[in-house]
Each structure stands twice: as C-alpha cells, then as structure tokens.
Amino acid sequence: MATMRWSLIVLLLIAVPLHADTPPGPVRSTAGIRLDLFGPASMTLQDTTVAGAVQISAHPQKKAVGLAAVYSLLLPGMGELYAGDFSSGTYFLIAEGVLWLTYAAFEVSGNSLREDARTYSVAHAGVNQPGKDDQFFVDVGNFNSVADYNDKKLRDREVSKLYDPALGYAWQWDSDASRLTFRDQRVRSENMYNNRKFVGAAILINHVASAINAARVAIVHNAGLDQALGDLRISGGIMEGPLTSQGVVLTLSKGF
DSSP: OOEEEEEEEEOOOOOOOOOTTOOOOOOOOOOOOEEOTTSSOOOOOOOOOOTTOOOOEEOOOOOOHHHHHHHHHHSTTHHHHHHTOHHHHHHHHHHHHHHHHHHHHHHHHHHHHHHHHHHHHHHHHOOOOTTOOHHHHHHHHHOSBHHHHHHHHHHTTOGGGOOOGGGTOOOBOSOHHHHHHHHHHHHHHHHHHHHHHHHHHHHHHHHHHHHHHHHHHHHHHHHHHHHHHSSEEEEEEEEEOSSSEEEEEEEEEEEO
C-alpha cells in the first residue's frame, strides 16, 4: 500500500542554558494522546518510553451499532446523536414529545368525562358511587333500574351477576333521557381511553423505528471512516542538538 506523507515541523526553542555539564541523552516520555476526529474528543495517557521521541497517534472512533440502537430504544433520537447524525434523530425526538402530549391529553379528557358521567348518575339515578367498578356503570347506563337489570339476568340464568340493592348496588333513573345522556358521556370517556392505547402503540413503534435508524446511521458512519481514512496516523519526534533538544517534528500519514 502506497503511503502519502505530509510533515509539519514545529520548532520549539527551549530556553535551557547550554552548560558543559548538561549530559546529552535520550528524552523519556510517558505521554500518549488519542484524538477522536469524528466524535467527542478523548484523551488517554499510555505508558511509553521512547528515546528521543514523543509518539502521538490519532484514530477516528467507530460507533457501536448495538449501542446506538439501545440508546434510541430508550429515548428516540439519542442513538442518532451518538452515531453522529442527529439531523435524522430530531424527527424521532419531536415525534416522541408530541405523542406523549397526545397521550396525556387523552388521559386527562377521559378522566374528566368519566368523572362527569358518574357524578351525573349520582344526581339522576341515585347511584352510590364509591367502590363500584367500570362494569357496574356500564350496566347502569343500559338499564333504567337495578330491578330491570336483575330481571334480565334471572331470565338469562346468570344468577352470579345479580346486584344486591342492600349492599349499595341500587339505581333508578328519573327518565330514560337522563340514562341516555349518562351512557353517551360514559362511551365518550371510553373512546378517550381507547385512543390512548393507540397512542401508546405509536410510541412503541417510534422507539423501534428510531433504533433501526440509529443502527443504520452508525453503520454508514463506520463505513465512511473505512473509506475516507484508510490508515491515518499522526506521529511526532523531538529534534535533538548536541547538548539539548531543538524542536519537535509532527508527521501526518495517510494510506490509500
């Protein structure tokens, strides 16, 4: 493999008095620097001892495809940010915020409609609200009174579903119109809760879609490094004079 090499010489005049008793010798260094040219900058120290030279190497970091996917599974857009292309991740992050706001809106509306309907049943049907489940209020909306309900269950031989008025499971609507108004309010509240389920599914899909996109971005990023950089290295050495160091030589090499 042919190698193109550029050299940048930086002369550092070191203010060291020239004394006859200054012994020449190797310069020992324990400093190594790793630079990430295409991601967050990082620096690590490595224990190297080089006679008369400081070695500096730069290697662009590849991105872990699996880690990018996991980041976006946790929060859409974060995997793309990690992989170096947040422009596509922005849309997933915005969608996540909009979906959660929509979910909250359906939750609040559903709770409000349900509470209004149950309060209405107390005023117009004498319902004893505390401790009653959703199925009880469904039955309240479908029958004018607990007597009508129990008669229907006896005809259907569903004795286990009978309500005991003595235990607080009694109601009597003041009019059929009031019952229909209550049932309409209850159905609207249930529709809000059902819409919330669809939004929850959309949130899950957004997470999965962002994870797939983050993995793709990481793969493209890594492929671009392999194609563009080949084997890029920066190395350096210290120019030495008879009695003291005179400067530093930095060499940038790229293989094709």
